[in-house]
Amino acid sequence: MTLEIPHSDYYRFAQKFSVEDQAMLAQLRTFLNDRVAPRVNDLWAKEEFPYDLVQPLADMGLFGLPFKDSKHYHGDAFFRGWVSFEIAKVDASLATFLGVQAELSTGSIALCGSSEQVREWIPRLTDGSTIASCGITEPGSGSDTARGMQTTAKREGDSWVLNGQKRWIGNATWADICVIWARDVEDNQVKGFIVPTDTPGFTATKIVNKQSLRIVQNADIVLDNVRVSDDLKLANGNSFADLSRVLKGTRTQNGWFAAGVQAGAFELALDYAREREQFGKPIASYQMIQDLLVKSLGNLTASLSMMARLAELTNAGERVDEQAALAKAYTSSRARETVSWCRELFGGNGIDLGYGIARFFGDAEAVHTYEGTREMNTLIVGRDITGIGAFQ
Template sequence: MGSVARLGSEEQRERWLPRMAAMEKIGAFALTEPTGGSDVAAGLRTTARREGDTWVLNGAKRWIGNATFADYVIVWAKDEGDGQVKGFVVDRGSPGFTATKIENKIALRTVQNADLTFENVLVPEENRLAGAASFKDTATILRQTRGGVAWQAVGCMIGAYERALAYSKEREQFGRPIASFQLVQDLLVRMLGNVTSSLGMVVRLAQLQDDDVYRDEHSALAKAFCTARMREAVGWGREIMAGNGIVLDYGMGRFVADSEAIYSYEGTREINTLIVGRAITGEGAFV
């Protein structure tokens, strides 16, 4: 929905957004590819070739959430004509479009991710996002999604903190709750510090978004910082729960697994760090 709202024409917004907002239609966002991750800006291999009023898409995508059941999939592909990245709305059921569920995930199991293939998939010109002319336009969507992942990181560490705190009050060793031990309290305080600082950052990011003055480096900093703090906090929570922290029965195992996924996607910590570094120094350190 964010891609259509920001980069679609008025006609496209009117055509797709109301039904998606009403949950009558489901969308998916397809950028990541099987052989590409951090290099997606320059290494996109999915192609689009214009033939009259129709575009022909070929390539593959991976880790695409919702894609096995989505009605519309926003597909980012490199225009063979000018070499620029453009966005296309592909309807489910289009000939040559295949979505296969990724099995055996240990994290973010509530999300159904898929591998996608495009073999001469035909997309009408009216389904090309009008405002997407290069990867710079695609990056404006990543600015939004990275902020959302920062919020996910905060939610994950809040959940881990609450679970660890409750467990420490219930679990007894040496005849008393482990919450009464200094070292356990130290870990809980560290977790709370990470939660509080990260929550403050994402609230500020939301304010910048509301004022429409936020930039790439703002969401990149929030994503990099909050996911790193989440990973620490969840690790401390697991430490408090010892062996019980790695089984699903006690609730912490899910946070441990999810934190690893949240830490990596929507731009690794390293890539987001370089985005912020470029903004504050004026020097690009990308290779």
């Protein structure tokens, strides 16, 4: 089976995939079109997560793609990124769920766990039987977590006691575990812990009335003398530098989300422009409407081109943090522009959720903010090219 190439893939990137990979992407597209697209606006309106879709996504092997220890490992970063792109094209919330489950949470354990921890946790996280979340951000520290993280970890004999608060933690209302990053009171270093969410003292409260990624279940977390045994401390998660190794992957994935959001908005806008008539003709026949569409396609294609090169660097083992930061900052800024042009093309219907475009418009905001805002990622690149840190 070969994959149909839509206008949103204008440079025909998907043509590069093997027949087997194209077949898997075609299966994923069918799943997204049949099981996700028809419900997504309703779920967004109700702030509900489609829990019934988790196991089918896991059964397609999607949770295990990035991990060498998973039977679903896929060695091509471009393919892994394209999977995120396809999901975000239909629903950025579902893509975010997958990002939190796989890249951020399982990624923390895969990159910072001991070989025993990897052996114990990766199989159950990748087969979908364990759902994960990851707590880094706090009410008082988002952009400056490296310096400002207040949640503490105190070693007491064979266990650790965690105290503090986390904010915005995706999946945390229903996850089985939360990877908590906390500051060791002994050496002041940020360290990672696998916390089962039924541990006494752990509470997660859903954040309601979000206007972006409403399907993702984000939580405020309180850790009140949460005690975990030492074997739940990530053996190699002992500093902010260790956490940064995880964030390099998640920032890259967010670039793919930003491209996906643009593709979803563009496809909706193109269909609408062909169907909607004003002054007796489809609005697609007007030059200014074509300008909105082509500008959007240009942004989207530039974003995909950037992500394709980043994937090549990843495959070669040459990708550095700053390259991931530039991709995140650039593609998420383009996403904001693109969804705004596409929404504009819908006129009044552009703010009616039933037409779908308003959802992309809202979702682009959180994609622009999480995993480091545009400003933070810009400062990371700025420090690299000037040699001068301008964070404060």
